[in-house]
Amino acid sequence: MSAYAYRDRNRTEVIYASEAMTENIDTLFFCPNKDCNAHLHICAVDGSRKAYFRATHKQFPHIDNCPFASSANHFDSDKFNEEAFSFDDAINNLFLVKKESERNRNQRNIGEHNNGEPNKQPIKTLRQIYSMCKSRPVTDMYAGKKIRDMILDDRSAYYYTKGCFENKIVEARRQVGHFFEDESKRVFLKAPTESGKYTFVLQFDEEKIYGKIKTEIKKNRDKLFIVAGKWESAEKYNHFISNIYSDRQVKVIR
Ligand SMILES: [Zn+2]
Structure with missing residues (x-):
């Protein structure tokens, strides 16, 4: 499943799943992976108002190992605090041995009390950062x-x-x-x-x-x-x- 796709085979016209909700389920879109010939269609995720592109027709699946085939790469941007994300801090944190990184996180949490609202954390694991990167074209920005x-x-x-x-x-x-x-x-x-x-x-x-x-x-x-x-x-x-x-x-x- 993919959070974006292209309207044309040459991949010039990007479309985000969030904008494609009104599209017909028969409309054909193209996989962000230019080497993949999957035919993608807009789908609603069960029990959610969110939409994704999926290769719903068995004749036109994603190629083997297409990074846009996996549902494990799903990224829900609403769950995370984009503004608080720093790519270098996040990557440097992955280099630390576990105990040290836990300690850093705990220290950070102490300063983050705000009006009793649940704190959204920035993305931090390698999988989360990777999923975010796959959820939009590479010329798009995340946290600047x-x-x-x-x-x-x-x-x-x-x-x-x-x-x-x-x-x-x-x-x-x-x-x-x-x-x-x-x-x-x-x-x-x-x-x-x-x-x-x-x-x-x-x-x-x-x-x-x-x-x-x-x-x-x-x-x-x-x-x-x-x-x-x-x-x-x-x-x-x-x-x-x-x-x-x-x-x-x-x-x-x-
Ligand atoms: Zn694909």
Whole structure:
């Protein structure tokens, strides 16, 4: 399911599900993934006034691993405080080991009392940030920052002509063949997923986290992975490396 789609096959005219409520269910829309030929139609979510685009016809499904097929990527913007979101703070927080990040959150909560209204929190997990990024075109903004400045995926690939640096989420697939190196505790992924132009080197410190992530990637070898890293050039051309301190920095998209 997708929160936006295109009216035309060339993907020039975007339409958000929230604007498409009055469209006929037979009207055909196109998947945000330009390599996917799914035929999308507007649907209401059960028990909700919200609408989404779904590939409702069995003959025209999403391609395998299309990031817009999964209902796990659903993002409900009403549940979160957009203004309070800082991409760099959120990413840096994922680098912290759990205890420290809990402490930071608790400290922040103390200063946030307001009129007894339930406090909306900013998005903070990697999955939440990823879902938000997938819920709108990459030239749209969230909390004052363009989506393409937060995520490297097939949609934003055109923008990353010189590489991928600083805090970024990368949507990647496993490097074909040898994708890990036990001696150096490194895992190798390729992104953007369509061209596989860049190699992303995940450098682990902790044996335990390295083992866990390596196993996870082995088990889901054909899936997409998302990684939150602080990227810099690695030794080789078109290679970028980040430390992975916490398993919260790497997730499988199912
Ligand atoms: Zn698709």
